[in-house]
Amino acid sequence: MTELRKRGAGGAGGGDPDSTENISDKEADGEDRLGLPSEGEGDLEGDSKADTPDVPPSSDSTPQCLNKALEGLSSRWKNWWIRGILSVTMIIGFFLIIYLGPLMLIFVVMSIQIKCFQEIITIGYRVYHSYELPWFRTLSWYFLICVNYFFYGETVADYFGALVQREEPLQFLVRYHRFISFALYLAGFCMFVLSLVKKHYRLQFYMFAWTHVTLLIVVTQSHLVIQNLFEGMIWFIVPISIVICNDIMAYLFGFFFGRTPLIKLSPKKTWEGFIGGFFSTVVFGFIFAYLLSQYQYFVCPVEYNSETNRFAVGCEPSDLFVMQEYTLPAVAQNILRWKTVNLYPFQIHSIALSTFGSLIGPFGGFFASGFKRAFKIKDFADTIPGHGGIMDRFDCQYLMATFVHVYIASFIRGPNPSKVLQQLLVLQPEQQLSIFNTLRNHLREKGMLPPAVLEQ
Amino acid sequence: YMFSCLLTQIANQPITRLQLNAFRPGSEAEDKIEKDGGASDSECKADTGVPEVPPPADDTPEVLNKALSGLSSRWKNWWVRGILTLAMIAFFFLIIYLGPMVLMMIVLCVQIKCFHEIITIGYSVYHSYHLPWFRTLSWYFLLCVNYFFYGETVTDYFFTLVQREEPLRILSKYHRFISFALYLSGFCMFVLSLVKKHYRLQFYMFGWTHVTLLIVVTQSHLIIHNLFEGMIWFIVPISCVICNDIMAYMFGFFFGRTPLIKLSPKKTWEGFIGGFFSTVVFGILFSYLMAGYRYFVCPVEFSNDSNSFTVDCEPSELFQLQDYTLPSVLESITGWTTVKLYPFQIHSIALSAFASIVGPFGGFFASGFKRAFKIKDFANTIPGHGGIMDRFDCQYLMATFVNVYIASFIRGPNPTKVIQQLLALRPDQQLHIYNSLKAHLTERGLLAALEEAA
Numbered sequence: 001m002t003e004l005r006k007r008g009a010g011g012a013g014g015g016d017p018d019s020t021e022n023i024s025d026k027e028a029d030g031e032d033r034l035g036l037p038s039e040g041e042g043d044l045e046g047d048s049k050a051d052t053p054d055v056p057p058s059s060d061s062t063p064q065c066l067n068k069a070l071e072g073l074s075s076r077w078k079n080w081w082i083r084g085i086l087s088v089t090m091i092i093g094f095f096l097i098i099y100l101g102p103l104m105l106i107f108v109v110m111s112i113q114i115k116c117f118q119e120i121i122t123i124g125y126r127v128y129h130s131y132e133l134p135w136f137r138t139l140s141w142y143f144l145i146c147v148n149y150f151f152y153g154e155t156v157a158d159y160f161g162a163l164v165q166r167e168e169p170l171q172f173l174v175r176y177h178r179f180i181s182f183a184l185y186l187a188g189f190c191m192f193v194l195s196l197v198k199k200h201y202r203l204q205f206y207m208f209a210w211t212h213v214t215l216l217i218v219v220t221q222s223h224l225v226i227q228n229l230f231e232g233m234i235w236f237i238v239p240i241s242i243v244i245c246n247d248i249m250a251y252l253f254g255f256f257f258g259r260t261p262l263i264k265l266s267p268k269k270t271w272e273g274f275i276g277g278f279f280s281t282v283v284f285g286f287i288f289a290y291l292l293s294q295y296q297y298f299v300c301p302v303e304y305n306s307e308t309n310r311f312a313v314g315c316e317p318s319d320l321f322v323m324q325e326y327t328l329p330a331v332a333q334n335i336l337r338w339k340t341v342n343l344y345p346f347q348i349h350s351i352a353l354s355t356f357g358s359l360i361g362p363f364g365g366f367f368a369s370g371f372k373r374a375f376k377i378k379d380f381a382d383t384i385p386g387h388g389g390i391m392d393r394f395d396c397q398y399l400m401a402t403f404v405h406v407y408i409a410s411f412i413r414g415p416n417p418s419k420v421l422q423q424l425l426v427l428q429p430e431q432q433l434s435i436f437n438t439l440r441n442h443l444r445e446k447g448m449l450p451p452a453v454l455e456q
Numbered sequence: 457y458m459f460s461c462l463l464t465q466i467a468n469q470p471i472t473r474l475q476l477n478a479f480r481p482g483s484e485a486e487d488k489i490e491k492d493g494g495a496s497d498s499e500c501k502a503d504t505g506v507p508e509v510p511p512p513a514d515d516t517p518e519v520l521n522k523a524l525s526g527l528s529s530r531w532k533n534w535w536v537r538g539i540l541t542l543a544m545i546a547f548f549f550l551i552i553y554l555g556p557m558v559l560m561m562i563v564l565c566v567q568i569k570c571f572h573e574i575i576t577i578g579y580s581v582y583h584s585y586h587l588p589w590f591r592t593l594s595w596y597f598l599l600c601v602n603y604f605f606y607g608e609t610v611t612d613y614f615f616t617l618v619q620r621e622e623p624l625r626i627l628s629k630y631h632r633f634i635s636f637a638l639y640l641s642g643f644c645m646f647v648l649s650l651v652k653k654h655y656r657l658q659f660y661m662f663g664w665t666h667v668t669l670l671i672v673v674t675q676s677h678l679i680i681h682n683l684f685e686g687m688i689w690f691i692v693p694i695s696c697v698i699c700n701d702i703m704a705y706m707f708g709f710f711f712g713r714t715p716l717i718k719l720s721p722k723k724t725w726e727g728f729i730g731g732f733f734s735t736v737v738f739g740i741l742f743s744y745l746m747a748g749y750r751y752f753v754c755p756v757e758f759s760n761d762s763n764s765f766t767v768d769c770e771p772s773e774l775f776q777l778q779d780y781t782l783p784s785v786l787e788s789i790t791g792w793t794t795v796k797l798y799p800f801q802i803h804s805i806a807l808s809a810f811a812s813i814v815g816p817f818g819g820f821f822a823s824g825f826k827r828a829f830k831i832k833d834f835a836n837t838i839p840g841h842g843g844i845m846d847r848f849d850c851q852y853l854m855a856t857f858v859n860v861y862i863a864s865f866i867r868g869p870n871p872t873k874v875i876q877q878l879l880a881l882r883p884d885q886q887l888h889i890y891n892s893l894k895a896h897l898t899e900r901g902l903l904a905a906l907e908e909a910a
Binding site: 175176177178179182186189190192193194196198201202204205209212213216263264265360363366367370371373374399402403406407409410411421424432433435436438439440442443448449 | 629630631632633636640643644646647648650652655656658659663666667670717718719814817820821824825827828853856857860861863864865874875878886887889890892893894896897
């Protein structure tokens with residue numbers, strides 16, 4: 001992704017060192033859906049400065065061994081095989097990371113986020129010839145740390161309530177978290193103002209805006225990904241898999257049956273691919289959700305166990321992941337001759353997720369295509385042989401993380417009980433008493449508590 | 457092109473609107489934001505090259521000119537500034553008198569106007585008038601983001617009203633989803649509206665719109681939040697910044713000698729320090745005056761019975777006079793042992809200190825921006841003062857600071873909100889919390905008394 005901009009900035013040797021950096025990202029590309037159109041917005045400032053350059057010829061970075069193995073085949077099938085092998089490799093990498101557990105996933109997400117940020121900022125530096133600006137590199141990293149501190153602090157306070165209550169310094173940090181974050185940010189802001197150098201005002205303001213837009217998108221998305229993860233790893237795995245599947249299926253359908261172009265922005269996309277991808281993704285999502293819903297490892301919210309001081313994924317699966325019987329509508333009954341079918345409710349939700357991933361997700365891809373066309377770039381990079389850059393793979397993931405998060409907040413998750421309890425314990429005693437009475441009356445009405453007269 | 461930018465700004469600010477902006481207190485922060493939305497202006501000016509500074513036009517109304525024709529130029533300028541300052545302050549108090557509802561409306565209107573101005577500047581600079589859909593899309597995004605923020609506010613503060621009305625309840629339950637869906641349709645429309653020859657411009661405008669939204673709408677939302685805590689949390693911070701501006705100017709005018717920062721050659725250390733001390737004193741006195749009235753001190757609440765905003769309550773501890781023992785130094789000077797103060801006055805010292813010390817950095821930011829793009833003033837809308845943004849650049853950080861301050865030091869969790877969340881839980885979760893709470897209260901000895909009484 002960044003390779004692109006480096007070339008866009010005038011071809012300053014962005015080639016090999018960065019491609020090796022990006023290849024290492026391969027392992028974690030399942031999580032890497034950061035900084036997609038952010039780079040779009042971020043680049044606006046950048047590329048406005050540099051004139052839109054010519055597209056540099058794409059270098060062939062296919063590893064030698066693959067080349068040898070496939071040299072007998074024709075060009076079309078060779079490309080197909082390369083893409084296939086790389087897809088399989090990426091998917092295996094994805095599952096490996098999942099196996100390693102939630103803590104590892106969080107670290108990987110954070111590393112990717114930092115790497116993306118670094119790449120985007122480096123591009124900005126090059127484009128603005130900003131290497132000699134005083135302080136700016138330091139300030140950009142400082143802002144990244146501040147914003148991450150703010151977001152992860154809020155998450156930690158939410159999910160690690162018990163641990164936080166135990167440790168005194170942590171309690172202090174949590175109580176004044178917003179103030180401390182704001183103070184840190186302000187310090188950075190004041191440093192920026194004080195660092196303004198007479199001849200470079202405009203460049204410095206550009207970089208300031210660039211940094212903030214990048215932060216807004218990169219850090220927000222990674223934060224939402226982590227929150228989805230905490231709900232249960234299934235909420236992390238299934239959406240990503242759906243987008244990957246849609247990509248692959250749309251490509252396959254387009255490859256074999258594609259005839260009618262879909263949108264001027266992306267001439268390679270076809271209606272056949274789009275519709276075929278949609279149906280196959282829904283089916284895939286349905287089946288994959290069924291497979292994953294059976295395991296507590298995927299289904300349970302990630303919790304921090306205060307006794308063992310580690311993450312635990314063990315619980316009583318919620319209603320969503322308990323098999324239920326559904327009566328088939330009469331039409332389906334006639335066809336299949338089954339009256340009822342056993343499904344996990346989550347599978348119904350997976351249909352919604354798949355639909356979104358197939359119908360709206362591609363708009364993220366179109367956005368990236370439009371961006372590439374605006375700046376006359378063919379591919380973001382050539383890091384993944386046959387696939388283009390990392391960003392070409394993740395442009396559809398962009399909206400998925402946000403959608404899943406909003407979906408969970410609106411349809412699945414009620415307020416978190418431990419959070420409510422924490423808030424309760426912080427209130428004034430009179431307020432606690434009044435709430436206690438209200439709650440007691442409410443529970444009595446519902447019959448959960450014996451009526452007053454029997455209580456001793 | 458730069459001159460056309462400025463002209464557009466001036467043209468878009470007919471005297472009525474600018475007076476509106478100047479006098480409405482909530483406007484200040486938005487206009488301040490507008491200025492920082494000017495960070496995205498940088499894109500605009502980049503394309504057009506950096507032009508020369510156009511000569512400032514003299515906007516002083518004729519009547520003032522006549523009245524002051526006898527005085528020398530320096531004093532004339534001083535009088536013009538003084539009169540305009542008083543006019544702005546008088547209008548500020550008028551709006552406060554009109555009440556919270558009017559204030560909210562005004563904040564909203566000013567926000568919309570600021571957004572309109574920034575987008576118009578972007579349009580004229582990028583020659584984007586002929587881009588299909590874009591004007592519509594920008595306004596649509598503004599509506600979406602406002603819907604999201606105001607929906608969250610309404611859900612918090614008007615909980616009972618919302619629960620009563622069925623359509624409102626559904627809207628509130630699925631609020632995030634609806635907002636996201638609305639935003640997404642805007643996003644998809646944008647993608648579909650990309651026109652072959654104008655891709656780059658369209659992406660620029662998309663980025664511009666989003667940065668502007670981020671700043672303008674967020675700041676106005678925080679101001680409304682502060683307002684709901686109690687109008688005093690709205691009035692005192694803004695007044696502190698205004699006072700600091702005026703006092704720093706006065707001290708600089710009469711005593712100024714040492715320049716403060718290269719960015720703003722007119723600022724002096726004497727002005728800075730004099731402004732700091734006088735603002736702290738002003739803050740203490742002003743909050744003493746305000747803290748005595750319920751109208752300012754009580755959280756703004758929506759009354760179910762009268763279906764209107766009421767500002768009536770038992771003032772919290774923050775606004776009740778308490779005795780403070782003076783440190784011995786002050787005791788010997790003033791001969792008093794204790795002094796009666798509102799605790800709020802102590803907080804006002806923190807607010808004043810922030811306004812005087814950190815607030816000006818917002819001003820330096822704006823000065824740096826002006827210098828980066830070689831502008832002398834943002835506009836000449838207020839005679840003697842420069843543009844609206846020149847007046848509000850220090851307010852920028854104040855709204856956010858007050859909001860963070862309240863959240864961290866003043867306001868604990870809202871009990872009504874906690875009850876709402878409780879009632880939304882599943883019954884078994886409620887029971888679990890009930891038992892935990894019972895154990896907690898029994899430990900503290902609060903419950904035993906209650907059960908004995910029962």
